[in-house]
Amino acid sequence: MSALTDDTLPVTPRAMRDEMIVFALMAVLLGLVPLTGIYPFFVMQALCFALLACAFNLLIGYGGLLSFGHAMFLGTAGYCTAHALKVWGVTPEVGILVGVAGAAALSVVTGFISIRRQGIYFSMITLALSQLLFFIYLQAPFTHGEDGIQGIPQGYLFGIFNLAKPTVLYYVVLAGFLAGFLLIYRTINSPFGEVLKSIRENEQRAISLGYKTDQYKLLAFILSGTLAGFAGSLKVFVAQNASLTDVHWTMSGEIVLMTLVGGLGTIFGPVVGAFVIIAMQQYLAGFGQWVTVIQGVIFVACVLTFRRGVVGEIAHFFRRSL
């Protein structure tokens, strides 16, 4: 069986340098967005999904675990943050902490259950768990069912930054995204990340070398779920609502699609994929259900002809790792 990402190159100083250049370029370009007149809400939304897709990619691209239920972290953190902000009236930083803690707690529980099976079963279990959570949120009173939690106050972050101002909010979201991205980058290039890759390549061998692979997988799952939750908390400030859409399986599918389009197991792929898919949804919003059809076509086309994704193809062409 060929691995999901067959040409990850070893980390060399040159690769590290390439990646840092691309990262700096990305940070500068994103930092300039408010000056260009591009609709900031579109970019903020895309940044939240980019972080979400990066968190998802940590699991599939480096751990070989395809989670089909990552929307549950997005939605759970969203509900926790929204509830804390609106009902408890806490400050934004506490709201984010509550959301991230909620997602972290959920990822400990769901991770413990789902890593008990591998491969295809893992995907089905995560999907089933997220559906279980969807039905719980549908009936739980604090989520307000079909209506969701609306009109969430944005408040002042650390008492200084007024999040109701789009430009301020934009830089806060951008800072959150970059911090999350760097954390993932650090994880991938740490000894922990190397063990994770070895588990993806050959779990039996990793076990025989003495690694407790279940613990590594669980930790990766928790990290991925927590970061996905962080993205969900940030998204609450952008969208100012938390609804069932964020927990639905279609959302999990979109996360998978973003990462697949950008390139599974590439560092920058999920970011590119998230921008592509969010832009597509924005421009094709008037076409109703055809958006679903187009997403399906992209899935099929990617799997059949374009398995490396946009960034993966570029990296392969230049023989670099990106």
Next chain:
Amino acid sequence: MQALYAQLLVGLINGSFYALLSLGLAVIFGMLNIINFAHGALYMMGAFCAYFLLNLAGIGYWWALIIAPIVVGIFGMILERTMLQWLAGLDHLYGLLLTFGIALIVQGVFQNYFGSSGLPYAIPDYPQIGDWRGLQGGINLGFMFLPIYRGWVVIFSLVVCLATWFLIEKTQLGAYLRAATENPTLVRAFGINVPRMITLTYGLGVGLAALAGVLSAPINQVRPLMGADLIIVVFAVVVIGGMGSIMGSIITGFALGVIEGLTKYFYPEASNTVVFVLMVLVLLVKPTGLTGRAA
């Protein structure tokens, strides 16, 4: 007690759909190493096929029961020939992603033309023999009133499941199939056309899903998303039962349907979630599933 029996019957009916669908998933997984995410969409196509046959061509339920699985089965075989076969040798996960894409396409197209509301499909009222009007009406069993159509769905599904089990476990063709599941290269060396068997297997699994769709059309109405949520429950059923044994899939499917029905009676709030909760419990106690081999 009436309500309890009624919920048990509903549970048995859902159980028959779980059994038919998880059976198809297991057979397909055995041969193609693919979890067919499009299974729910193909189940929906079966129901729509019956609807079109009735409303466009005037062809009724009994013929639809034969024609729809064949038509959808052929559609499935075309999918297998044009797309799925290229995934041989790749990671299992690509099969899941590809079939997920196919499901989105099929469901999206149907939603475009038919929205999200249900289209009615009447219970057949022929053949008429004496007082019997096809499968309409019901029988008073003394302890409960049994709608004939619902009884028919349970019995017919059970027969189809057992026939599939017989085909795979007891016939020559089934022996080839099981052999090819174990070792396709060796079976090919014996002169058996394994790629064609793979295509036919996919057609068979898809046909079973379409058949379940036709059976459910008069009960659940015909909706573009009728299979979307069902397939996730069926995934949980598959995780609980494991995909190692055909009989295991059948028994798990029916058993979970019954448990779901009982939950609807005793604690209705949990009826949507009980299968998933059971999946969690099974994973904690016996991670390989009830009948499955380690995967």
